[in-house]
Amino acid sequence: MKSILFFTFFVISLQSSFSQNTRTFGKGNIKGVSVNASSNTTNGIKTLLSTGYMPNPKASSRFLSQATLGPKLSEIQALQNLGIEPWLNQQFAMNPSFNLQAYVQGLHQNMVDSLNLQNPAGNYTLDNVFIDDWAFDVAWFQANMHANDRLRWKVSLALSEIFVTSRISAFDGNPYALASYYDMLNKNAFGNYRSLIDSITYHPAMSVYLTYINNHATDTTGGKHVFPDENYAREIMQLFSIGLYELNTNGTEKKDGSDKSIPTYDNDDIANLAKVFTGLSWSNSRYLGENAIDKWSYTKRLKFFPVDSSEKYTKLWKKPIDWRIVNGHEPGIKTFLNQTVISRPVQQGEQDIQDALNIIFNHPNVGPFISRRLIQHLVSSNPSPEFIERVAKIFNNNGSNVRGDLKAVVRAILLDPEARDCCGEKENTAYGHLREPFLRYMNLVNGLELSNQSGIYRNVMVDLYNRLEQKPLYSPSVFNFYQPGYVPDGPIQEAGKVGPEFQMLNSLSFSNYMNGLHKWLISNDPVEFWGMFSNETYKPDQDPKFDISADFVLSKNNRIREFLDKYNLILAQGRINQENMAIIENVLLSMPLTIDVNGVPDPTLADRRLRMGIFLIMISPDYLINR
Amino acid sequence: MNRRNFIKNVGCGAMGSSTLLSSLTSLGALNGLTNLNKNAPGEDYKAIVCILFSGGMDSFNLLMPTGTAVGGDNGFNEYKALRTDLAVTQDAANLLALNNPQCSSHRGKNCAYSAYSVHPQMSGIRDLFNSGKLSFVSNIGTLVEPIANASEFKSSLKKVPLGIYSHSDQIMQWQTSVPQSRNAVGVGGRMADILNANNTNNGISMNISLAGKNIFQRGQMISEYSISDNVDPNNVGLQSFPSYWSNSGLLQEMRTHAIDSLVAKTYANLLQKTYSTTAKESMASFAIFKEALKRVPTITTSFPNTSLAKDLAAITKVISVRQQLGAKRQIFFVNYGGWDMHDGLLGGLNSKLPIVSQAMKAFYDSTVELGISENVTTYTISDFARTLTSNGNGSDHAWGGNNMVMGGAVNGGRIFGAYPKMDLSSGNNSNISFRGNFIPTVSTDEMYAELALWYGVSPSDLCYVLPNLGNFYSYSPNNYPLGLMNFSQTPISTTNHPLDCLTY
Structure with a gap:
């Protein structure tokens, strides 16, 4: 039963009985307030009657530090009056507030219009005017200066560091590619993981980044010695879904009879899955193997080509009878993860991709694997196995028999006792996480409520990246700016814990961060206004200072x-x-x-x-x- | 910070006592020495420079067979037939030939060919090789123990590296040389654990990184000091307050003092403890490093304007002030990435290999200028080599490959190990995949052991530096793992350290 007197709250009962559980929240929440679990659902999800459960200022700020890119005083105060669960409900109810691709195009159109005004004979168009990748950063910053869907942007940033694409790639000069990919993450942030990996697999930015665009069936005739590209097959399993070893639901590694971890796949699995991801090209390609037509090729879902008929377009001098028409998509069965994608005509090969994504999606590792990563980004580097298990179970079943519901997963993470109980270090001295460098900057911008009259911000974040070595979609590799299992030396290592963000901390990055703060704060220069085109007049109103x-x-x-x-x-x-x-x-x-x-x-x-x-x-x- | 302020700060207790002692030592050195950049005869200084090519360089397009004698050494034609659209050229004459590379054999594997060349864009490397300052090691890779052939590999009787073909694992294992574990520290770190005692000053770590945190330089007692390629005293540590602020100098000191105090506290939370330790050590290092860099001499060797060359030029500058830093042993780490060429392989190599060649040549020349070319050994590593066969326009992850070792103390002009046959038929028992993935013939341990012996690790300490080495090699006088280094100027160390052998 739902009413305004009830806040739904996940407390996983360790017993399976229907008895009432009492949990006392410590400091950070209201001191000594007891709340009672009114247990009336199966699978361990309980609702709470908790009229007394409202966060105090510190608890409110702490929650927002996990759920947003940096609290503002007004938000802290509002949350105190609203309560955490209603806040989450509001956030989940909001649609994505901002379309990065449209904003990039708007900037681009302004450039074109201005250039045509300056030089009417120039015939400038969106096609012939180059726009830098930092237009994406301008759009991203603009969005976050106004966004009310704060939780979505926090989660999409985390997703961008799990499902990594980066402008250090063939699309280094294409803000449309970056914006389109990020819009896709925003759209899917509270959707289903299965849809997310479908959207990722079919996104041109990912297909270029992990080189399965125009991936071709095995071709060993006519002097060819070509095999499907294995890049995506490997990384989708290693980094985006199941990882290298079989996991228990609580995220610990399963062991075989001789106490060794059990690999999830070997190179034969990779070679087989690589065959699945063949036959995909640009939406506007005429044939498998064609190059991108324009900047916007990167914004449209990939198209499937069962057959490679490229010679029809590239060998015009040949007679049609001599065209070499071969399979684009690999025929035959593909066996990986001990499951089989059945043999079917290559024309139906797209179903292979769906079958393979289903096999990956239904692997028992996905729940604990993705749960751990999201917890690490939102709350703490070293969640307890119990915390992971509670969240993984929600991933496996959101309570309505749906697997992969990311909204339920995010809710479960942020409402988990281990996330909400302040000062958990009494039990876990490795609690929390090092704030990643880019987040520190966003904390500053939010905390000091940077704003201006125009509401327009032009922040290219170029110097910022040079200092911090981090901003969205600028990872050095598919392994992100830092790896989830990174162990810094010293006490964290001695305790057998991890500190992922510490991979970015060293004597140089430490001084770079301090000197960045010096620039943004002491020298009061937090925003980098760059002209979009030569002779653009400086617009101080888009370049605000901290007041x-x-x-x-x-x-x-x-x-x-x-x-x-x-x-x-x-x-x-x-x-x-x-x-x-x-x-x-x-x-x-x-x-x-x-x-x-x-x-x-x-x-x-x-x-x-x-x-x-x-x-x-x-x-x-x-x-x-x-x- | 000028000297007066420095003393004053010390008087304020802003630095811990051990830092105080070592800082004063270095200050004394500053005042007492002139003409610091030239190597005094017999100077006990050695540096190892590790260049990581992250992403997995296709090193069978770095070093290629060039024989075209059908029925004899027909290496180039075999190479072309196997690599198809990935062959660097269709004509061996376009490659840069190496003079008499003397590729022989290793652990029962013979070198498949006798004639070799390097990529056409690598004239600097060719010149270094032909003048005896650089050698290759062929078919080297991560191994726990020797694996003789594909059936041994598949039998599960031999230990195989964890996460074979995975970037993150293989890149780590090249740095740890402990492929059966994800918990090992790095080879450079373990060497530093052993040899750091030779250094007279620990204000700046002997392990200096141009690539931030890395596992290679992490030991049980030593971690890296990270610097930027802009080696300039004004670019070290905290930026100053604007000079128009009243008392900006005093404010500066107060801020430094406050930061020192905040990070000097003992924190119960392990993450806070780890952060504050790094911050504290960094704060202590900045002043020392800044002072030392004021003594960098003019270096005339010209370096190209590439990220790799800039990193290596920075190393030259740091080496030039080794005496101010009190360093007799240093280990440097550089990363030049972007080698994961699943696509666009030929164009990618054409743009990146000349950068490698020019940068390494300039770096070698700069060590000659400093008079220490025999004291500095540079070597390259990469995640893995790549499949010999094509995926259309690129290659995928494989295993054993080729690397380079450069310096005046290297037995140059040779290919150590055994270059494999460009053949995927069952006759080639090094091959384990239809894609062309070779079991390494030489282990990273064997190359590292030779470097370590040259660097001054005693034979009995090798088991600390290289826990698996016993599976490949045991020391006896004049018997070296590969013959890679020239020991005529470098006696084998007899100084043993009380560190237990490591096992994983």
């Missing part, structure tokens, strides 16, 4: 702690302890500040104090590890 003048009054010695508390809450979820707050406060107090006769602090000096304070908050270990 913290409303806080100047807090720069006075007797109020500086209020200021620090405020940004400790917004940026660090209030986790910077008193001792460290004192260190920061002492620095600020020793900075000069003059107060005029009306008691108003000198704005220049106040500004410096406050920016130094935010800088020091953002280099604190209490901030950098989000727990």
Whole structure:
């Protein structure tokens, strides 16, 4: 039964009885509030009668730090009044707020129109005017400056780091390819995993990135010695679905009789699955093997070519009788993961792809594999097996006998006791995760509520990438900016835990981050406005600065702690302890500040104090590890 | 930071006591030495430079057989027939021939051919080879123990590397040389564990990376110091406050002090602890590195404007101030990626191999300029070689391949190991796939053992540096794993270290 008095909340009962469970939430949620599980559904999902369960400011900020790309004070306050579950329901109900591809095209059209105004004889069109890949970054930033569907953008960023494509590839100069791929992730973020991998498989950006576009059936006649490309077959299994070893539902590796991990597949499986992904080309190709027609080829679902009739188009001098017409798609059965894709006429070969995706989708590894990755991105690098199992079970069955419901999975992750209980490090000293560099920047932009009058932002994020070595769809390889199993040396290694984001932390990236903060915050230069075309007039209104003048009054010695508390809450979820707050406060107090006769602090000096304070908050270990 | 501020900071207790001691040592060295860049006769300095070609270089298009004698050495025609559209050229005359490469045999496998060439875009590498400053190792790859043939491979009687053909595993195993484990530290790290005691100053790690975190340089006691290719004292550490700020210098110190204090705390959370340790060590390193870089001399060797060349040029600069850094042993790590050429293989190699050739040649020349060409050994690694057969326009993941070792102490102009036959018939028992994937003949362990002995690891410490080495090699005087290095100027170390052999 559903009513406004009920918040649906997943508490997985360890018993299968229908008895009531009581769980006490610790600090970070409301202290000492007990909530009762009203157990009335099967498969362990319970609803809670929890009129007392509303987050306090820190818990609210903490939740938003997991569910968004960075909390704003207004959101923290709103969430306190709304409650977490209604917030999630609102978020899930929102459609994608922004179409990146359309925005890129709008920028492109503006370029073309402006160039034609400057030079009417130029005959500029979308086709003949080049637009840089950073138009995608401008669109991405623009979207996030306005997005109300905050959870979707957080999840799609995570998906972009799991199902990796990157502009370090053949489409390095094509913002349409990037925007189209990211729009697809946004669209599928709360959909079904099965649809997601279908959309990914058929997306031209992925097909180029993992080189199965124009992939051809085995061809060993007429001096040819060609076999299907194995790239996608390998990575879809290793990175996008099941991983290298068989898993239990709780994410631990299964062992054979001699206590060894059991590989999920071998090279024969790869070679067979590679045969499945043959015969795909651009939507507007005339034949298998044709090159992309234009920039927009990257935005349209791939087309299937059972037969390779390329000579009809490429060997015009030959008589039709001499054209070499061979299979484009590989005929015959394909056996992988101990299952078989049946033999069928190549004309029906597209069904092979659907069968293969079904085999992958239904592999028992997918639930724990994808659950762990999403948990690592949203909540913590080292989820307990119990946490993974609770989420994986929701992946396997959302309660309505649907497998792969990502909305249910995201809900289960964010509402899990292990995500919501603050200060879990009492039991798990490796709780939380290092905030990845790009997220720190978005935390800053959100936390200081960067805004302008026009509502238009031109942020190419080029220097930002050079400093952070991270921004969306710019991974160095399909293995993402960092790998989920990365183990940094020292105490994490000794404890047998992982710290994926630590793969990006070293003496150089540490100083690059600090110097990035220096630029964005101390030098107040957070946005990179670049002209779209030569002679474009500078538009300062699209290049906003951080305005913290409303806080100047807090720069006075007797109020500086209020200021620090405020940004400790917004940026660090209030986790910077008193001792460290004192260190920061002492620095600020020793900075000069003059107060005029009306008691108003000198704005220049106040500004410096406050920016130094935010800088020091953002280099604190209490901030950098989000727990 | 000038010297006065530096002393003042130390007085403030901003640095830990061990840092204080080592920093003062380096400062003393600064004041006492002149003409630092030239190698003093008999200077005890050695550097190893590891160049990673991430993605899996198709190294059978780097080094190719060129014989065209039907019935005799017909290597080039066999190569062409196998590689079809992936053959670099249809005419062996277009390749750059190597002088008398003396490719012989290894562990019962004979070199399949006698005549070899390198890719047409690699004249620098050809020149280094022909002047005896570079050698190849052929059909080298990750192995736990020798695997003689395909039936041994398929029998499950021999241990096979984990995640064979997987980028992430193979790239890691080339760096750890422990292919049966995902928990091993790196070869460079383990060598540093053994030899770091030779260095007089630990303010800057002896393992310096141009590619950020990597497993190769991580030991049990040593981790890497990451730098950018912009080796300039003004580009190290924290940026200054604008000079128009009043007291900007003082503010700078206060900020540094506050950061030091924040990261010096003991945190219970292991992630916080790990972050703060890295931050603390980095903060301590910046001042020392900055000071040392002020002494980089003018280097006249010209380097191309490519990322690989810039990384190698940065290494030359760091080596030039080795004495200021108190370093007698250093290990450098560079990554030049983009080799996963499932598509566009020939064009991709045409654009990237000349970059490799020119950069490596310039780097070698710069070590000659510094007078230390015999003290620096550079070698290349990659995830794996690629399938000999085509997938249409590219090649897929395979296993054994060819790599390069360069330097004045290398027995140059040779192909060590055994180049495999370009043949996928059942007669070639190194082949394990219809695509053309070869079982490596030479293990990474054997190459690393030779480098380690040259670098000063004693024979009894080899079992720490290379836990699987016993499966391939055991030391006896004048018997080396490959014969790759020239030991005439480098006696085998007799200094043993109290580190237990490692087993996995």
